[in-house]
Amino acid sequence: MEQLKSILNFVTKFPEADLAQIVAVFKSKKVKQGEILLASGETCKEFYIVSSGVIRTFFVDKKGNEKTRYILPTNYMGTALSSFVECRPSIEMMDALQDSVLFAISRHDFYNLNEKLLSWKKFYQKILEMAYSFQTRKIESIMTLTAQQRFEQAMKESPQLFQLVSNKVLASYLDMTPETLSRLKSR
Numbered sequence: 001m002e003q004l005k006s007i008l009n010f011v012t013k014f015p016e017a018d019l020a021q022i023v024a025v026f027k028s029k030k031v032k033q034g035e036i037l038l039a040s041g042e043t044c045k046e047f048y049i050v051s052s053g054v055i056r057t058f059f060v061d062k063k064g065n066e067k068t069r070y071i072l073p074t075n076y077m078g079t080a081l082s083s084f085v086e087c088r089p090s091i092e093m094m095d096a097l098q099d100s101v102l103f104a105i106s107r108h109d110f111y112n113l114n115e116k117l118l119s120w121k122k123f124y125q126k127i128l129e130m131a132y133s134f135q136t137r138k139i140e141s142i143m144t145l146t147a148q149q150r151f152e153q154a155m156k157e158s159p160q161l162f163q164l165v166s167n168k169v170l171a172s173y174l175d176m177t178p179e180t181l182s183r184l185k186s187r
Contacts, residue, residue, distance in 0.1 A: 001026075004103045007049055007075055012126050018119045025109040029102045031055070037094040044083035044090050046104045050074050053100025054164050058172065059092050068173035070134075071097070073164055081131055097165055147176045151184040 001023050008014060008022065028051070031037060037055065038044050048055065050072050057080055058068040069092065072078050083090035084107060105113075113120040141150050154161060154174055161170060162185075171181040 003051055003075075004049060007077070007103075008123065010075075011130075012119065012123045014119045014123070018117050021117065022113060022120060025113065026103045026105050029104045031096040031100050031102065033096055033099050035096045037096065038080055038083075038090060038092070040091055040093050041089050042083075043087060044080040044092075044094075045107045047077070047079045047084060047107070047110050048072070048094075049077040049103040051101040051103055053102075054097040055094060055100055055102070056097055056165075056169065056173075057092050057094050066169075066172045067175070068169055069138075071161060071165060071169070071173055073160060077127065078131075097169060142175045147174070147180050148184055150174045150176065151181070 004023055004026060005014075005019055008019065014022065026049075029048075031053075037046075037048075040059070052074050054074075055072045055078075056068050057070045057072075057078065058066050061067055070078055080090045080092040080094060082088075083092065087107070110124075114124055141153060145153065151174060154170075161173070165173075167178050167181050167185075171178040174181065176184075
């Protein structure tokens with residue numbers, strides 16, 4: 001649980017008494033590569049912090065193509081946010097790209113902490129701001145950058161992704177075909 005404390009404190013500093021309450025409601029969860037954490041049409045009931053491994057959030061478009069919204073490697077956190085917040089069925093899915101160990105908190109416990117602890121409210125505000133900023137930057141890059149510029153940006157900002165995930169997943173994350181990604185990687 002020291003890893004969990006460290007990740008939480010990286011986002012915002014918690015008083016030790018608050019941290020003890022927070023860590024107590026997280027559960028460790030092991031998932032196998034390929035395991036579905038959330039299927040389309042299900043309501044997301046957990047928020048995850050990745051202890052080890054890689055998970056992702058994605059959806060399938062009308063043509064049957066996977067579109068990866070977010071990749072969560074070790075020490076990252078996330079969920080199918082709109083389903084989690086609004087308590088409604090998700091169009092997104094979540095799966096494990098590797099055997100993974102997760103710290104999971106239920107929606108009930110997440111919002112219970114939000115009502116009880118000012119430090120958790122600050123944490124929640126910070127992760128919402130980070131999620132909003134990330135999604136805004138991603139939309140901007142898809143709408144304004146070429147495939148090559150998106151590739152170069154990912155190489156600069158998240159080089160670890162090139163070792164962690166398949167070309168198919170990486171291409172869907174960068175909004176390009178696997179063939180385009182292969183061509184860019186070979187240059």
